Amino acid sequence: MSAAPRRSVPSTPFGDDDGTADPRIVAALAAYDRGEGGSADVLAALAAGRLLIPVVAVAESVDATGAEKETAMAAVLTTGRDGRRGLLAFTCVESLQRWNASARPTPVPTRSAAEAALADGAEALVIDLAGPVTFAVDAPDLRSLASGWRPLGPWPGVEEADPAPRGDVAPRGAARVWRGVRRRVRRALIR
Structure with a gap:
């Protein structure tokens, strides 16, 4: 009787992962939910973090009685x-x-989650669908994360911008900021 050949299991950077959430992502999502942080803050936390992709069993074929023959x-x-x-x-x-x-x-x-979403033809990465805070990473942010985008962080010697709203720029969310900028640019071009 010969022993079956041993298979090596590839190592993962998450070998010690206990399944708890990254505190930076949790803090960014909570601030976003309270209206104290923007989507850019969540994206910055996500860019350096890990996510859990759920994998479920799917019947590929069933027999005449309806029992699963093959599962993927x-x-x-x-x-x-x-x-x-x-x-x-x-x-x-x-x-x-x-x-x-x-x-x-x-x-x-x-980054791998974003790449997988795009490869599967998805338009978003939906995070924590069951809560406590659900967040969707839409394109082009999805493409940015898939390409390895990382926030630059503060520049030495440059003070952080005042978070108070000005004009038509909303206090939370980079998307609202960019919509406001586009509106002003459009108005300037039309005049």
């Missing part, structure tokens, strides 16, 4: 009310299990 494991895409598809991701095992207790968590860098 797959990541989960969901479709929003607006018809866009999003790849699900979670910050921690607890949030993933609130959504589906039988899903298996697969830890990946956020």
